[in-house]
Amino acid sequence: MSKHTFEQYAISSTVSQIIEGLGFKKPTPIQEQVLPPALRGESLIGQSHTGSGKTHAYLLPMLNQLDDTLNHVQFVITAPTRELAIQIQEEVKKAIELAGKEQVWRSKLLIGGTDKQKMVDKLSSRPPHIVVGTPGRILDMVKEEAIDLYHAKSFVLDEADLMLDLGFIEDVDQILVRMDQDVQMLVFSATIPERLQPFLKKYLTNPVHIQIEDDKPSPETMEHRLVPLRHKEPADIIVEISKAIQPYLAIIFTNGKEHADKLADELLSRGLETGLLHGGLSPRERKRMLKELQNLRYQYIVATDLASRGIDIQGVSHVINAQMPKEEEFYVHRVGRTARAGLQGTAINLYKESDLPLIQKLEKKGLTFDFYEVKNGEWKEVNAYNERENRERKASDLEKKAKQMVRKPKKVKPGYKKKMKQQADKNMRKLKQNRFKKK
Ligand code: AMP
Numbered sequence: 001m002s003k004h005t006f007e008q009y010a011i012s013s014t015v016s017q018i019i020e021g022l023g024f025k026k027p028t029p030i031q032e033q034v035l036p037p038a039l040r041g042e043s044l045i046g047q048s049h050t051g052s053g054k055t056h057a058y059l060l061p062m063l064n065q066l067d068d069t070l071n072h073v074q075f076v077i078t079a080p081t082r083e084l085a086i087q088i089q090e091e092v093k094k095a096i097e098l099a100g101k102e103q104v105w106r107s108k109l110l111i112g113g114t115d116k117q118k119m120v121d122k123l124s125s126r127p128p129h130i131v132v133g134t135p136g137r138i139l140d141m142v143k144e145e146a147i148d149l150y151h152a153k154s155f156v157l158d159e160a161d162l163m164l165d166l167g168f169i170e171d172v173d174q175i176l177v178r179m180d181q182d183v184q185m186l187v188f189s190a191t192i193p194e195r196l197q198p199f200l201k202k203y204l205t206n207p208v209h210i211q212i213e214d215d216k217p218s219p220e221t222m223e224h225r226l227v228p229l230r231h232k233e234p235a236d237i238i239v240e241i242s243k244a245i246q247p248y249l250a251i252i253f254t255n256g257k258e259h260a261d262k263l264a265d266e267l268l269s270r271g272l273e274t275g276l277l278h279g280g281l282s283p284r285e286r287k288r289m290l291k292e293l294q295n296l297r298y299q300y301i302v303a304t305d306l307a308s309r310g311i312d313i314q315g316v317s318h319v320i321n322a323q324m325p326k327e328e329e330f331y332v333h334r335v336g337r338t339a340r341a342g343l344q345g346t347a348i349n350l351y352k353e354s355d356l357p358l359i360q361k362l363e364k365k366g367l368t369f370d371f372y373e374v375k376n377g378e379w380k381e382v383n384a385y386n387e388r389e390n391r392e393r394k395a396s397d398l399e400k401k402a403k404q405m406v407r408k409p410k411k412v413k414p415g416y417k418k419k420m421k422q423q424a425d426k427n428m429r430k431l432k433q434n435r436f437k438k439k
Helices: 013-022 029-039 054-065 082-099 116-125 135-143 160-165 169-176 194-203 234-244 257-269 283-294 328-335 353-364 387-394 397-404 416-438
Strands: 044-047 075-078 107-110 130-133 154-157 184-189 208-211 223-228 250-253 274-277 300-303 318-321 346-351 369-375 378-381
Touching: 013 054, 013 082, 029 044, 029 054, 029 184, 029 208, 044 054, 054 082, 054 154, 054 184, 075 082, 075 135, 075 169, 082 107, 082 130, 082 283, 107 116, 107 135, 116 135, 130 135, 135 169, 160 169, 160 184, 160 194, 169 194, 184 194, 234 257, 234 346, 234 369, 257 274, 257 300, 274 283, 318 328, 328 353, 346 353, 353 369, 397 416
Parallel strands: 044 184, 044 208, 075 130, 075 154, 107 130, 154 184, 223 346, 223 369, 250 300, 250 318, 274 300, 318 346
Antiparallel strands: 369 378
């Protein structure tokens, strides 16, 4: 967090009032870097994660420029998922309320899954000042001539990398060709993949590039537990795990919505109060779920990768992979949902033999997995089985000796395994040097 306050910026008293109402004392690092160029109307690329305060990094400068005497769309905010769009719209509404402008500043949520014709009729009667939505529906409304975005001052592309992955960049492109060439572009993305470059080059000339390093623990410093499935039902194991952990909030990941539905039902029928978040829910169901999550109604929530991306779910203490993801990148994204706001994060993975190649790849990246089982509500450290055992058997005598030389501390603290491993590596180097000297 910065040592500066918001007072250093050229912001209106109304925006100051919003900031005060939100209780923000200091700008976050991304806000500190984004606010000055954004307030000057410059285009920029902001590289940072959800939870960094990026929503207000673009929202506050926009509201600062809002001219309510103009009767046209001034700002367009696009997000790749309905959930994220809903969440942004809620922030916009909150800000409007805090500014005391409920009757003056108009913001409209344009997402799929709602009656299109109704939306067209409503928009045609009175244009909003701010549009928040998913690219597909916004484009629909532009094509239907329900809204005209030509006079908009700024365009936000949130989670640009996910937009690209989901194939929404074409829709964004279609929207942008219908807008003024000089529109201020505010692009936010966790990563800037090479494939995004043509788009960025097309719409942003000499943008300010802002990159914020996350200060939350990296996956390497988290605890990763592996629990063998061994033909058991994931729901049974998760119920056992629930007796051994006290999560503030645990996200349980499945691959796809069918599995998510099934697992949530099974957990509920076993008495575990569980929420559900995936792309197949109706907009109303999703909205309700996000509200309930904010109100801490659940300790457990079953989610799919897509539904959880970009959503700021506070206080996730555990990530449980009921199914391991197919790719390393997804694993890193999933476990990245924990350990926010200084909380320690734990990932618990129910794995099958077929997951071992992925686990090995992650180990190569520097992640350390520990093998556990849960019995009678208690964790029990176990030996790895199958491939893992074989791999260990193959470890050289030297390695074994190096390991044996490390004493387990009497009192174990988080991260002790890593420390022991570092010590073993050090011993290994020493043993090798000694052998060399003897030779
Ligand atoms: P975001 O990355 O936009 O999803 O924001 C993450 C969380 O940080 C949200 O709950 C915001 O309300 C909160 N937040 C944003 N900016 C600040 C700030 N300057 N001070 C404190 N909290 C903030």
